[in-house]
Each structure stands twice: as C-alpha cells, then as structure tokens.
Amino acid sequence: MRPVRKGVSFDVLVIGSGASGLAAAVSAERAGARVGLATKTTLQACNSAKAQGGIQAAFGEDDSPEIHAEDVMRSSHDTANPRLVEVLTSEAPSAIHWLEELGVEFTRSNGGYRLARCGGASRKRLLQVGDRTGHAITKALRDAYEAGSGTELPHHALGGLGPARNGWGASFRLKDGSTTTLDASAVVLAAGGRCYAEAGSRGELSTNHPNATGEVTRIVLEAGADARDLDALQYHPNGGAWPATMQGYSIPETTRAYGAVLLNADGEEFTDSLGPRDAVSQAIFDEVDKGKGVLTPDGRPAVWLDTTRISPEDAEISLPYMLRRYRGAGIDPLAEPIFTYPVLHYQNGGLVIDEHAETTLEGAFACGEIAGGTHGRNRMMGNSLLECTVFGRRAGRAAFEKAGT
C-alpha cells in the first residue's frame, strides 16, 4: 500500500456500493490504493443485489465477443459507442473468471456453464447463479473488499463534488443529519440510475431500489461533466402485475428464455417474446391500447405471460426464487399463466466516459448505470452486471493510476 499524495484522505474515493462501485473499489485496493467506499445507506443497499436473470459473456461454441458486440449494437439501434461495446464484450470472459476467483459459482450443466438466450441475443450467452445472480456477485465483491484494507463509509450520501488542491473534494450528509468533507486524488462515481425517483414522479411502478434517485448524476453535471441519452429510460417488459405483493417485481427475462411466451386476451402470441426490450415493451403497450389486454383483479392493464410452458426442471434450476415468490403469494406459475405489464427499470444513458471509464472531468471516473454509451439508448438484459464488472474493474485501476501521477 503506498500513500500516493500528501494531504488527501484517500487515493481513490468510490461513491456507491452496487456491483460497479464494489468492482472499482476491489480493483483499486488490490492495485495498492488507499480506498474509501462511501455509500448512501448500507453497503448492501443497491439495485445490483436485486438482479436475478444473469450476466452475458460469449462462452458458447457458436459465439464470440464480436457476435456479442453485434447484438449490442443492433439492440441499441446503433446508438451505442462501438469502442465501449468492444471493451465490454471482449473482456466479458475474463470478467467472469475474475468473479469466479472471488467466489461466484455460476450454474453449470453438462460440464459447462448453463447458458440461456436473452432478449435481442442471437446466441445462448446468459450465465446465471440460479435466479439470484446479482446477490451472488455483490456478496462476493463485498466479501473481497471487506477482506482488504479499504475503508467502508456507510450512510455517507454525496451532496456535493468539486475540484480540490490535490484532486476532488466531496461533501456528504451523514445518518445523524450532520455533514462531512473528504478529499481524494481520484473519484469513481458508481451511484446508479434514477428510475425509483422517476417512477415516483410519474406515478408508476418501478423495479428499482429506493436509493436509485439520481442526485449524483445531477451533482456531477453541475461540476461540469458531459452526459448522453439521459432521456432514454428503459421499461422492463415483464413487471409483475398481480398479485399486489408482486407489483413492481421484475419477472426474470429467463422465464422467456426457458419457454414462457406473451399472450393477449384471446390467447394469441402477439410479439416475439425474445425480442429487444424496447420492442417487447412497446408491443405490450400497443396490445393493451388496441383493447386486447386483460385486467388484473384490481383493474390494472396487463397481458398474460404463459409460464406454464417452462419445464419444471428448467424452473427448478434457473427460477427457484421467482417460483418461491409467486407460490408464496398463492399462484403457481407452472400451473397457470401470470399477469404482466412493463415497469420502469433502467437508465440507459448517463455520464460520458472513455474506454478507461474516465468522464470528461479529469480524475473523475464513472461506471455502471450512472455511465452512458455502452448500451446506447436500449440496453440488452444481462449486459448491466457485465458493464459493472468490466468498467468497474477498469475504473478502479485507472483511478489508482491517476492518483499516482
């Protein structure tokens, strides 16, 4: 461990403890930086831990990072930054191995990874840890960080950021309402998106954690950073619509990967259930507008997701949490179709970054949902956890190097 500059609290200060912040913190700490990991509430509170479906990486025999990149560009309608996409897909296999070294055990079958095809993908490419993939990844990263020498700063909500003599100064609101200031040679902004707050202001449901409120993006924009595609918010095609306890739950896309299809009121398949997310969500909105949707018992618009087509074996291996949640609420998805309707889920755009995850402000890095460009205006499922890992690792390393210059 080498103290890089005199007079600063940390070499690298990471804001946010989701998968991207944890990956950045672990990678900076392992490179030798004095790291502070500041987060709004507890280290466990984030969207990443809620991710169920999985993480993409080209491991199939008929697959390659280039085909993965083509799928990303096509799903983004050619709005993604091709260089960021190339980094994302070419580093995906090594990112998976890194997670494995940290203790993540991906589900396997027939001697290899159990791969599923997700919406917009031309190959089977989705690795899973049952249907608690985000939980497994964040736990392994958190354990790795806690085993190192980095400082944990829970209940530090970022309230301001500005240049300081040796890097960046950050002000925080603490749990008791008081404030404090910390400075660092480099900062990594990993505070996620804003869909919880956005859904609240629209009067809609969201899949997001209540900490997904987006103020860090605003703070960094005020400090002079550039952003892109901030207006492009993504609906998850399959929000739970009934029973009431499942409203806002994101039914894993792997239900459709393992055979579930979308049906209208007449029992007709009205769209390609494994199309890109924006197309599938729009098809559901259109079907309901045409009067071909169904109503939930509490009068909400919906269509059917026919989950009875999933084999019990696939469901047990890849959807146990979803099954438990629904069965606990009195509905067996393997015996009857379930109500679904799109729900606000993901901020596609964000802070402009380069391939080292540096924003347009020197020494300020960004990774994960707060960053823009990797998915353009429409993200594919399974590429967010991947982005968190690939660009989190890069951000941590680059921030360490910046701190030493």
Ligand SMILES: Cc1cc2nc3c(=O)[nH]c(=O)nc-3n(C[C@H](O)[C@H](O)[C@H](O)COP(=O)(O)OP(=O)(O)OC[C@H]3O[C@@H](n4cnc5c(N)ncnc54)[C@H](O)[C@@H]3O)c2cc1C
């Ligand atoms: C229900 C659900 C299911 C999903 N399923 C998948 C999936 O299967 N595959 C996939 O690839 N993606 C999935 N996603 C998307 C993916 O999980 C997230 O986009 C990604 O994990 C975001 O990670 P992050 O590190 O950028 O942000 P987050 O995980 O949201 O973490 C942000 C962190 O910043 C903190 N924070 C916020 N504001 C402040 C502040 N002012 N000061 C300090 N800290 C702050 C938060 O408390 C939190 O710790 C899913 C998302 C949800 C919600």
